[in-house]
Amino acid sequence: MTSGDAAEPGDVPRPAFGDDIESVLIDGPQIQARLRELAAQITDDYAGERLLLVGVLKGAFMVMADLARYLELPVEVDFMAVSSYGSSTKTSGVVRILKDLERDIAGRHILVVEDIVDSGLTLKYLLRNLAARGPKSLEVLALLAKPSSARPELRVRYQGFEVPDVFVVGYGLDYAERYRNLDCIATLAPAVYSS
Numbered sequence: 001m002t003s004g005d006a007a008e009p010g011d012v013p014r015p016a017f018g019d020d021i022e023s024v025l026i027d028g029p030q031i032q033a034r035l036r037e038l039a040a041q042i043t044d045d046y047a048g049e050r051l052l053l054v055g056v057l058k059g060a061f062m063v064m065a066d067l068a069r070y071l072e073l074p075v076e077v078d079f080m081a082v083s084s085y086g087s088s089t090k091t092s093g094v095v096r097i098l099k100d101l102e103r104d105i106a107g108r109h110i111l112v113v114e115d116i117v118d119s120g121l122t123l124k125y126l127l128r129n130l131a132a133r134g135p136k137s138l139e140v141l142a143l144l145a146k147p148s149s150a151r152p153e154l155r156v157r158y159q160g161f162e163v164p165d166v167f168v169v170g171y172g173l174d175y176a177e178r179y180r181n182l183d184c185i186a187t188l189a190p191a192v193y194s195s
């Protein structure tokens, strides 16, 4: 890119990641197009209402930033940071709240924004926790979901894409805290896990 060219989300320099990326499952423009569609749906669904977006850190920071800009609603945003115990590629279901919401959500319309529903255990915990605070409504947007997470009680109202049951990184998702700033969803070369 020469100076003066407009930057596109797809311009993240993947060569910076060397040979670590094995394949791109969903590219940047596909993500942006799907988020625009979901934002249009949410804009219709919450017309005239006050909506609070609750982003689940760290993974959801990219989705939150892009989704919020596509919504044609005067939303408020807040964040929770949670961490699940487990290995770097599998969660255990035991969730710890590292940062809680700043405000009371009783009587508010809440949309939880997640990057991925993998086993579904984090979301299950979060929904139970947030429902106990008495919101007026509680819905979920997840950019990605795995087939194994398809459980009715998880109620993902707005889903971006289904991804196969493989470990994915990018667009907020990490492996050992890396690759979150990729603009796409990708798989890693096996060598990354053994280094």
Ligand code: PRP
Pocket (backbone or CB within 6 Å): 056, 057, 058, 059, 060, 082, 083, 084, 091, 093, 114, 115, 116, 117, 118, 119, 120, 121, 122, 123, 149, 173, 174
């Ligand atoms: C990831 C992701 C979801 C959760 C999904 O977060 O952001 O919150 O795991 O996994 P599950 O459906 O199997 O519970 P992680 O705990 O890795 O923290 P991070 O967002 O800070 O990377």
